[in-house]
Amino acid sequence: MNARISHVFLAVCGAxxxxxxxxxxxxxxxxxxxxxxxANVRLVYxxxxxxxxxxxxxxxxxxxxxxxxxxxxxxxxxxxxxxxGLAAQLVGYSSLVAGRAGLERSLDPELTGSxxxxxxxxxxxxxxxxxxxxxxxxxxxxxxxAQRVAMERLTALxxxxxxxxxDPSTGGLLVMASTPTFNPNDGLxxxxxxxxxxxxxxxxxxxxxxxxxxxxxxxxxxxxAGAVTPDTSFPGPDCIDSGGERLxxxxxxxxxxxxxxxxxxxxxxxxxxxxGAKTGRDALEATMRGFGFxxxxxxxxxxxxTLPSGIFDRNGNLLPATAPIDVPRLAIGQxxxxxxxxxxxxxxxxxxxxxxLVQPEPVLEVRAPDGSVARxxxxxxxxxxMTTETAATLRALMRQVVDEGTGAAAAVQGLDVAGKxxxxxxxxxxxxxxxxxxxxxxxxxRFAFAVLVEDVAGTGGDVAAPIAAEVLRALTSxxx
Amino acid sequence: xxxxxxxxxxxxxxGLLALPARNRELGLIVLALAITTAGFAAVQLARAQEFAxxxxxxxxxxxxxxxSAHIVMRAALPxxxxxxxxxxxxxxxxxxxxxxxxxxxxxxxxxxxxxxGLALFIAVVVAFRNIRRxxxxxxxxxxxxxxxxxxxxxxxxxxxxxRLWIRVAGLQIQPGExxxxxxxxxLAAYLRERREVLAAPVRQVLGIGIPALRHALPLLxxxxxxxxxxxxxxxxxTSLLFYVIxxxxxxxxxGRLLYVGAGLGLFALGAAAALQVAPQVxxxxxxxxxxxxxEQAQCCYQITQSIYTIADGGVLGAGFGRGLILNSSxxxxxxxxxxxxxxxxxxxxxxxxxxxxxxxxxxxxxxxxFRIATTADDxxxxxxxxxxxxxxxxQAFVIVGGILRLLPLTGLTLPFVSYGGSSVTANFAIAALLxxxxxxxxxxxx
Numbered sequence: 026m027n028a029r030i031s032h033v034f035l036a037v038c039g040a041x042x043x044x045x046x047x048x049x050x051x052x053x054x055x056x057x058x059x060x061x062x063x064a065n066v067r068l069v070y071x072x073x074x075x076x077x078x079x080x081x082x083x084x085x086x087x088x089x090x091x092x093x094x095x096x097x098x099x100x101x102x103x104x105x106x107x108x109x110g111l112a113a114q115l116v117g118y119s120s121l122v123a124g125r126a127g128l129e130r131s132l133d134p135e136l137t138g139s140x141x142x143x144x145x146x147x148x149x150x151x152x153x154x155x156x157x158x159x160x161x162x163x164x165x166x167x168x169x170x171a172q173r174v175a176m177e178r179l180t181a182l183x184x185x186x187x188x189x190x191x192d193p194s195t196g197g198l199l200v201m202a203s204t205p206t207f208n209p210n211d212g213l214x215x216x217x218x219x220x221x222x223x224x225x226x227x228x229x230x231x232x233x234x235x236x237x238x239x240x241x242x243x244x245x246x247x248x249x250a251g252a253v254t255p256d257t258s259f260p261g262p263d264c265i266d267s268g269g270e271r272l273x274x275x276x277x278x279x280x281x282x283x284x285x286x287x288x289x290x291x292x293x294x295x296x297x298x299x300x301g302a303k304t305g306r307d308a309l310e311a312t313m314r315g316f317g318f319x320x321x322x323x324x325x326x327x328x329x330x331t332l333p334s335g336i337f338d339r340n341g342n343l344l345p346a347t348a349p350i351d352v353p354r355l356a357i358g359q360x361x362x363x364x365x366x367x368x369x370x371x372x373x374x375x376x377x378x379x380x381x382l383v384q385p386e387p388v389l390e391v392r393a394p395d396g397s398v399a400r401x402x403x404x405x406x407x408x409x410x411m412t413t414e415t416a417a418t419l420r421a422l423m424r425q426v427v428d429e430g431t432g433a434a435a436a437v438q439g440l441d442v443a444g445k446x447x448x449x450x451x452x453x454x455x456x457x458x459x460x461x462x463x464x465x466x467x468x469x470x471r472f473a474f475a476v477l478v479e480d481v482a483g484t485g486g487d488v489a490a491p492i493a494a495e496v497l498r499a500l501t502s503x504x505x
Numbered sequence: 506x507x508x509x510x511x512x513x514x515x516x517x518x519x520g521l522l523a524l525p526a527r528n529r530e531l532g533l534i535v536l537a538l539a540i541t542t543a544g545f546a547a548v549q550l551a552r553a554q555e556f557a558x559x560x561x562x563x564x565x566x567x568x569x570x571x572x573s574a575h576i577v578m579r580a581a582l583p584x585x586x587x588x589x590x591x592x593x594x595x596x597x598x599x600x601x602x603x604x605x606x607x608x609x610x611x612x613x614x615x616x617x618x619x620x621x622g623l624a625l626f627i628a629v630v631v632a633f634r635n636i637r638r639x640x641x642x643x644x645x646x647x648x649x650x651x652x653x654x655x656x657x658x659x660x661x662x663x664x665x666x667x668r669l670w671i672r673v674a675g676l677q678i679q680p681g682e683x684x685x686x687x688x689x690x691x692l693a694a695y696l697r698e699r700r701e702v703l704a705a706p707v708r709q710v711l712g713i714g715i716p717a718l719r720h721a722l723p724l725l726x727x728x729x730x731x732x733x734x735x736x737x738x739x740x741x742x743t744s745l746l747f748y749v750i751x752x753x754x755x756x757x758x759x760g761r762l763l764y765v766g767a768g769l770g771l772f773a774l775g776a777a778a779a780l781q782v783a784p785q786v787x788x789x790x791x792x793x794x795x796x797x798x799x800e801q802a803q804c805c806y807q808i809t810q811s812i813y814t815i816a817d818g819g820v821l822g823a824g825f826g827r828g829l830i831l832n833s834s835x836x837x838x839x840x841x842x843x844x845x846x847x848x849x850x851x852x853x854x855x856x857x858x859x860x861x862x863x864x865x866x867x868x869x870x871x872x873x874x875f876r877i878a879t880t881a882d883d884x885x886x887x888x889x890x891x892x893x894x895x896x897x898x899x900q901a902f903v904i905v906g907g908i909l910r911l912l913p914l915t916g917l918t919l920p921f922v923s924y925g926g927s928s929v930t931a932n933f934a935i936a937a938l939l940x941x942x943x944x945x946x947x948x949x950x951x
């Protein structure tokens with residue numbers, strides 16, 4: 026029997042040696058490739074050992090910071106958002122479970138201190154020594170006091186919507202509000218299951234028919250193309266026939282003979298349909314391109330959280346340039362045209378900035394752990410959307426919208442506001458997307474803005490313009 | 506007097522080996538206790554901020570228990586193998602330290618189970634000092650094994666889909682661990698009785714000798730039973746383990762590879778068929794063949810995170826208490842790390858070097874077990890020792906092989922190391938039985 030016992034022992038030896046061989050495979054051969062796999066929870070935990078930089082508003086309000094915590098016997102840093110949902114979509118989150126979004130994702134290399142090669146070597150040494158790796162701190166252009174007003178106004182109305190304010194000459198992102206919001210400190214489960222999609226940044230990912238705010242683009246195109254001047258006369262009927270369907274003014278009002286300037290101030294659809302036809306599809310699309318339509322607005326934010334604006338088919342795909350479209354309807358902001366609030370803020374900013382389009386910039390500066398400035402973004406010019414003269418003409422006309430036209434509710438004491446309202450009917454009575462875009466002060470604009478309120482009974486002038494006024498008041502009372 | 510006699514008996518050896526068996530055992534136990542204390546100290550140093558409790562008390566109790574077992578050995582089994590007890594001490598200590606590192610609370614429970622296990626060890630040593638007494642109990646053992654398994658199937662609660670536990674007075678017991686030992690005892694006695702008739706074929710079919718049906722019938726029943734276990738318990742590991750132990754013992758008894766080959770073939774066929782009705786087993790097969798497809802899914806999260814944990818250990822490991830095992834809420838990153846995946850924790854903290862040492866400890870334990878089998882002079886003792894050695898070593902192989910993706914993952918425990926009262930106490934009983942066989946063999950050889 027002893028020989029057979031030895032055979033069984035040999036078999037057992039073989040089996041146990043196979044275990045050692047297999048362990049060697051995992052711990053030595055496969056180790057490197059396993060370390061980098063995304064589903065490897067350990068990778069994410071390892072990131073907690075880095076003191077991620079803070080994110081602060083330009084007025085010194087801390088939006089995101091790392092506080093010391095413990096994980097399995099080691100010192101780690103836990104991400105906290107002291108302002109809860111104040112700028113949750115813009116700032117985003119950095120979470121073990123959900124990953125990263127917003128600026129927490131796009132600025133991740135700086136926040137974790139792994140930007141330059143040199144810093145990378147330093148970081149590696151810090152890690153080897155077991156020292157804490159400190160990321161860079163980021164100061165945003167965001168004005169927290171104005172952001173708070175925007176959030177409070179939208180929340181108080183109980184609406185879904187977005188407010189954006191840009192510095193037109195530098196692209197500085199002063200306000201980017203989106204409601205409903207979420208509290209990144211509470212984890213994302215509730216936000217993910219909320220049917221109102223609070224995680225969605227409506228400023229960059231919400232697509233809405235721009236309605237009459239798009240008349241600014243049509244006007245720029247028509248003026249640039251020489252199709253009209255401010256004094257060109259139009260007949261002003263209540264309705265016209267376009268593409269076999271009737272196209273009417275708001276409340277089917279007839280205006281009688283008037284100038285192009287009057288038509289913009291009073292948002293006359295029949296006239297702008299005519300203007301669109303006169304300008305032509307090619308010129309209109311070229312102007313849209315100049316304003317940044319049809320492509321993602323380039324800026325320091327995750328590309329998959331920024332949607333392009335344009336003309337979409339029923340399946341939500343951007344229409345190719347060759348697709349047949351109803352140009353008169355496009356000219357008044359209909360015809361399957363969808364735009365993000367950020368895109369419409371860019372339209373206002375280009376007008377305010379003398380026709381020059383600049384890239385939105387959320388970051389004021391990046392500070393290294395030693396306090397020195399590691400990066401201060403400069404203005405990035407994206408090209409000319411219209412001539413300087415056209416921009417000057419539009420500024421004057423948009424000033425009149427607030428003075429005597431549909432945007433009267435945006436008037437702010439002591440501030441010379443210019444703008445354009447929009448009320449996009451969603452097809453159901455009493456369910457409009459209300460818009461107000463514009464800038465202030467009109468002669469030397471420091472703020473360009475877009476306000477969108479989703480699915481309300483009122484008009485852009487009634488609902489969106491007062492919000493713009495409140496936010497502008499907060500911005501101007503803010504010492505600069 | 507007995508110790509002095511043992512000294513003369515090993516006098517042909519030289520150096521350390523010239524010492525009497527029990528003195529060698531004591532020396533090795535002291536060494537194991539030194540390792541234990543160092544391990545606890547390492548964890549305590551690494552985790553001083555979390556742990557308020559004093560592990561030295563645990564180390565002290567651990568030492569006292571092992572020294573008591575050793576003293577009983579001196580009195581009851583003076584000539585028995587010197588290595589079995591120290592090997593279990595190191596394995597138990599490594600498990601206890603890693604469990605302490607996961608949770609001092611769990612380690613307290615495990616510590617109690619080790620004390621209970623050593624008490625059972627002493628009880629078995631005292632009761633079966635004369636191992637032949639066990640042979641007389643063969644039918645009792647066989648019947649008890651069947652009862653335990655039926656109880657598991659009948660009253661079992663499912664944990665992780667497998668039906669391996671029953672609840673008695675607030676405790677979760679895994680009767681399979683004890684049934685395994687009883688089955689080995691029964692088989693050893695049964696095969697010793699029948700091995701001649703089983704080995705000698707009565708007729709030839711296609712040139713292959715076939716034993717008389719009435720002798721082979723129990724073997725067929727055994728195969729069927731293993732498959733019934735597979736389906737009823739929804740666990741491939743337990744049925745495979747029982748089956749392989751039985752086949753190994755049959756091979757040792759009869760020397761006929763035909764039985765082994767036919768048995769494995771039958772089992773593979775039956776298992777393939779059983780997969781159709783046991784969904785848990787099918788999930789385990791999916792997780793075995795390709796866990797990377799959906800790492801978050803039920804099938805695969807545990808095994809993939811375990812592999813990351815193992816790989817992270819590298820050659821030298823993070824060190825006792827210094828690996829990344831717990832998540833931010835204090836739970837183990839790998840679900841059930843303290844029971845099914847304790848190996849992965851060891852691999853993370855002790856690295857390839859530590860894992861190799863642990864596997865070599867099982868190899869050493871198996872070697873001592875098989876050596877006891879070869880030195881024993883009666884068929885029952887040989888079969889018993891070989892069966893028990895196979896049981897421990899193969900169980901370690903099946904669970905670790907499952908973790909390393911050599912085999913489908915199973916719910917077996919790592920002997921002496923995994924958290925769990927049934928596992929710890931049953932394995933101490935195995936060690937005690939091996940030493941009882943060893944005592945008789947060594948005494949008679951002398």
